[in-house]
Amino acid sequence: MDILNGYPVLEGLGKISKDQADEKALNEYSRFRVIQDRSYKNDFEKMIKVVKQKSSRTKE
Numbered sequence: 635m636d637i638l639n640g641y642p643v644l645e646g647l648g649k650i651s652k653d654q655a656d657e658k659a660l661n662e663y664s665r666f667r668v669i670q671d672r673s674y675k676n677d678f679e680k681m682i683k684v685v686k687q688k689s690s691r692t693k694e
Contacts, residue, residue, distance in 0.1 A: 650658075
């Protein structure tokens with residue numbers, strides 16, 4: 635058992651190499667980034683609409 639967190643320490647080399655893990659992480663991040671960018675743009679566009687609506691109300 636590991637003293638720090640109480641979980642057993644894994645033994646052996648594991649099933650994948652560091653290079654494979656790094657490649658998978660980069661691929662997953664690339665997919666996440668596309669979704670994140672799309673979400674950010676949508677949020678930005680929503681905020682622009684809100685600001686325009688508030689601006690048009692103050693002009694009336």
